[in-house]
Amino acid sequence: MSALQTFLLVVDHDKEEAKRIADGVAQDVESKRITLIEIVQQLGEYINDEDPILRGKAVSFLTSVIQALSPKFLSRQQIQVLTTFFCDRIEDGGAVAGLDTLQRLDRFNKGLAAEVAQALFSNFQDLQSRSQSQRFQVYQLLNELMSTHRVALRDMDEISLVGIVDLMTGEKDPRNLMMVFSILKVVMMEWDITNHVELLFDSVYNYFPITFRPPPNDPYGITAQDLKGRLQDCISSTPQFAPRSIPALLDKLDSTSPNVKKDALNALIACIHSYDPDTVSRYSITIWEVLKFEILNAQEEFLSELSLQALQAIARRLSEGVTQVSQDLPLAQYLRPITKECNEQLQEPQQKQAKPAQQILNSLSSASVVAFTLVVKTVVAPIFTIYQEADGIAKQRALLETLSVLFESAIQVYGQWTTRGGEVAFENPLLEFKDQFSDVLGQALMGAAKEEVFFRVTALKGFLHLATLRGFFQDNEIGLFVQYLDEILLKEESVGRDDLKKEAIAALAEISKHKPRLIMDITFPAFVATLPDEDDGTNSTYLSTLDTLAQISVERDIFETLFRRLFSKLTILLQMEQPGAVAYPRAILMTILYVMQQRKMDADPSVDLYFDKIVVGLCRIVSESASGKGKNQILNDATILDTLGRLYNLLVRSVSIQKQEQVAENVYKLFSATEDFQPVPFAQGATAHQERTIIISTYLLAGLSKDCSNHIPHTSPDMSGLLSDLVQRCVSESAEPATHLAFLRHLALLVNKFLSKQDLNIAENLFDSLVSSEKRPLSPTTIRTIFWLSKALVLRLAPTTAHILTSLVGLLSSPDQQTSCSTARGFAILLSDDDVLSATNGASIRLLSKQRVFTTVIPMISSRIREVNVAGNDVSTDSSKASDHIKPAHLTALAGILSTISTALVMPELPTLLPLLLQSLDLQTSDSVAVRAATLDTLAVIIRDNGVNVIDKCGHVHSLVVRLLKTTEINADIVNPPRLRVDALKCLYLLAAKQTSGDAAPNTHPPPSISPLLSEKSQVLRSLRSVLDDPKRDVRKAAVDARSAWLRGVDDAPEEDD
Amino acid sequence: MAEMQNSNPTILNVADLPTRSRAAEKTSGNYGSGIFAAVPNPSDFLSSDSEGDEDLLEEPIDEQEIYDLIKSISDPEHPLSLGELAVVSLPDISITPTLPNVPESPLQTVTILITPTITHCSLATVIGLGVRVRLEQSLPPRFRVDVRIKEGTHSTGDEVNKQLGDKERVAAALENGALMQVIAKMMETCQ
16 A cells, blocks of 8 residues: 555544654655655545545645655755645645645745735635634635745735735634734735725724623633734724724714723724824814713713823824924814813813813823923913902812812923933923912912811922922922921911821922922921920920921931931930930930831941941940939830830841941940949849840840851850740749830740750750649749740741640640630730841741641640530539630630731631631620630631632521621620620621622622522611611711611622623 | 713812811820831730720710711712712701600601702702612611702702602602612712
């Protein structure tokens, strides 16, 4: 049997084998054992067969052989013969693929390309009746010819143009259309289409608007957006389409479907971007006339936005190449009817259509400098006229808002003082009105009645725009504005929510970026002058002054001035020989801290100066004060030390490693020069003053890099001595609360951050000895020590994490009620964020630690509660009585953990967790309020993020609703403070409002099932009706929201989507 | 959509609408506001937040609360609220005892006068109905709701008032599916 016959037999079912046969024959051809002529002759009897399938297979054989030949093998003449052969047979299967192979060859020439194209045009009149894949092959061949032999096709001129359109007319398959559109776009852009504009335009516009929706799981991944994009490219490809495309697209805006309108507007914008300015100009006013209605009577926000974009795009195109502003410009002609309309609308600036008119002005005036100039020239003067004649402040404010809109455009066009480059050659047309603006805005800001806060705020914002506008005001004019702002902040009484003052501070901060000199020269002296030398306790206005100074001093130069001034104030305060109030120095420290937090201190070149002055300098005074040698008591105060510590922490983090090593050596000694100062660790009988310096030590330690651990005192050969000493101090009940917390944090820091892996057993032994101590009850300080130690170990996921957690849960079941209760509350410590033991401070906090704690502890708590419940059902009263506290303790512990982790972690455990949460809601006493509040918070987040369905899946909807309703009641037996009632109502609201999962894609339809809430509806509505009469307003508000959500959202059948 | 009857009404700025001025928010010491709030006071760490006496303070339903309930209802014609359009306003709301002669009776009557944006507004009845439905859903049962067109603001005010005051006709209107859909749409913006 010949190779051909074998091929014909296997080609249908064994592609591999068929290819192998063709490869073999190709080798024979290349080694000249057989000629191509002979192969073609062999085909003879099959290619004339009546059966098209057989003919197709025979042609495919030839194609396969050619595909297997090396690209250089065929001679020009052979290619020619083969091309002619395939063209004659083009309707048979395989011929198109053969031609595709041939046209890739280098020796394939222009003439042949034309021949192939001609063959396609003449033989595929019936293309649309063929299968999708055959059509695809034909388009692909055409596409290839288009990219490699475009000249040949273009030289065919009309023939190829009409031929291509005829070929694709009626095509419906999205994959094919993608290719067709891109082929047609080339024709539109590169052929002479003058005589066929209509034919070409109709060939693509017939597809508008695209309504295709990809089937689910579409393997080709073509979206409606892909098709829309290609179609849009075609429509906008040549300005010759304009007489057809623009009217047609504008007609589509009469459609009732917002999506069709959106497609039409997008296509219109594409046309504006791609057609030449002359063409755009010709249609500009027509487009405005139509789009006007879309903006003034906006149906949908996005349609109005797109329309504004289109108008702006026209203005941009018409501004191209314009070097001189004149009323004869096409741009001016375009803008004239628009500004006229806007001026009319703005006559009554409080009416609804004034807002869209403002938007129109904003889009157009920000389009280009020329457009800005033209708009300003026609709009500003009339606004001033209306302003002068306005009969009310509300109207004046609406006009100021309109001006502000123009100022915003000015900033877009001309830039701000800090904008780099892009200077504009045209003079700013607003300059003509500069004095008027200054007068009107100044008058509105400073002359209006004090209660007209919003009017004044509007004026302030307008003024601020102008003050930052590049090249507009002179410095003295901005200075005047700065003085106004200072006056508002320093002299005026507070009104309402102080919106004006807030805006004034923000404005000063903004100006400080552009004109720092003005702030330093005007605002600084005025503000600093009001700061007292000392706080006599009668007046705390310095707080708002410091607040303002802090917010406007983020720029480097200003900050240095601020620091100098405040530090000298502080130094004076610390030198005073009297006790002195601490509020003022603390406020000064907080101010410095705030600004340093806003700035990047590690990049600040003066950081070493701040370090020397604050860390080294003040530490000495701290140590003096601690040993009773201070001039006053200020630095003995815990709140001062805490604030100072935060400042140290920030600075230590920002300095070099060498400086950090110095700090490490002085972490307890505090750079002290006096002999009297006794560092805390191992000190016997230290005074409270001395002990308090551990606060400073802790913050210093927290800021150190891990690499400094060798420089910390008392850590060699290992830390066991230091840690034991600290544990003793932690457990002791004599320390002040702030000192105690510092001890705990200090211990945790050492264990978490500085203790080496091989020494971990030191900490673990300390933990074990604390937990297994025989002494009961364990004191609250002991339990807090246990938890801080656990926190340090668990966050770094020490090997004994599981053991630690088990021991902690074990303590909950302690028969001693006090131990059990304190332990329960301790669980909130375990994972809570801490300012000292934080990632910012380089603590080792492993990503999985939270998850680990949660997944370990929850099953333990759950099974323990089940045991207690079962035991409780037994009648043996004695034993259950003694352990009454155990269940609430476990629930409290649970609430503590839940309040410190994200709900994403909670979700997988929901089936276990939900029953526990419901039992928490069953608690009734006043000391369970915190637990119930935490539970409601957790529930609210679960419902908000996941919808009611997750609750339904666990089968607890009814139990949940009943408990929530109970929590909304005012009842003698159950303590439900207002906050709980509100939280419970919020959960009820969320249940009804979030019936579908929050993160579900908007297109996925909810399963058409009955809402799981339906059976609860009447009960909820009835119960909530009485909550509407709750004595507290917030509760009533929450009840109204919940009730209307249930009325509206809980329905028999899910609403039909339209 | 049918042609709008009043396509360009005057709008009040939301910021200008009357609001309840929250009596000075709980200030914890002098450091209550601004930059100073960011640093916790160290003594906070141990104190448990105890619920103050203010929990016991009763806050009766007043005109402002009624106003807050209805100001956010949308106008059926515009994507604007009744408050912004000044269709409802605080001075036009009053709460009176239903039975002034029986001082111990908890029954109270809320009277709301609505001001249509134009005197021939055919949607006045729908708006009145919307206000009524909103309040009936949101107030406890001891409140009677009386919604009327403000005198002199509507050409057929008496006719509309008759319709709004007639229980039977209100009930019949609420059975009307299409009407209820309009009203449900108006109330979507109530939060």
